[in-house]
Amino acid sequence: MFMKYPKGVKPNKNYTVTSSKKRTGEVKYGQRGMTLETDLDKTNAYYIKMKYAVIHKKPTPVQIVNVDYPSRNKAKISEAYFKVPSTSDYNGVYRGKYIDFEAKETKNNSRFPFINIHDHQVLHMRQCTAHDGIVFLIIRFSQLKETFMMPFEHFDKYWQNYLDGGRKSIKYDDIKKDSILLKEGINPRVDYLSAVDEFYFKNGAY
Secondary structure, rough: OOOOOOOOOOOOOOOOOOOOOOOOOOOOHOOHHHHHHHHHHHHHHHHHOOOEEEEOOOOOOOEEEEEEEOOOEEEEEEEEEEEEOOOOOEEEEEOOEEEEEEEEEEEEOOOEHHHOOHHHHHHEEEHHHHHHOOEEEEEEOOOOOOEEEEEHHHHHHHHHHHOOOOOOEEEEHHHHOOOOOOOEEOOOEHHHHHHHHHHOOOOEEE
């Protein structure tokens, strides 16, 4: 499926919407982050079931342009456009507070490249923080099998340094220093609310 982005927005090289039909030589970048996304979906379903929080992945608004009808009862989208730039990946409510976060996965063992983040996403997270929301990033180093919760307050200083001509990434050691390593298990799969409690509330709610 052919996708176009809004004017002035560059597509994320680590996320491309493609047809489910396999093409010779095609790299399906969209599948790279599915492991973390699936884990978070399962985690959020558990939180809702246990009545700890209500958090969902945000849908990306898409405008359908062309639809092919190979048969009467089948329709295939052949061309579509992202209507507006997406904000962050997940949002919801926890302990009476608005919660908003971005989730990213990298195969790099030593750093987290900023190519994974867009300017408008950082602006959105900064605006939510200004309104007293709980805002953070979940960053997974897939090769190391480690997942971190980095509060936006910590992430933003590295982003500002990047805008000022500094590093185009955050070193693994810095993420480890300024983040909380998440516990992983069965239920919840990735317990990020415990990290939220530790950093934002200083005590557990469940």
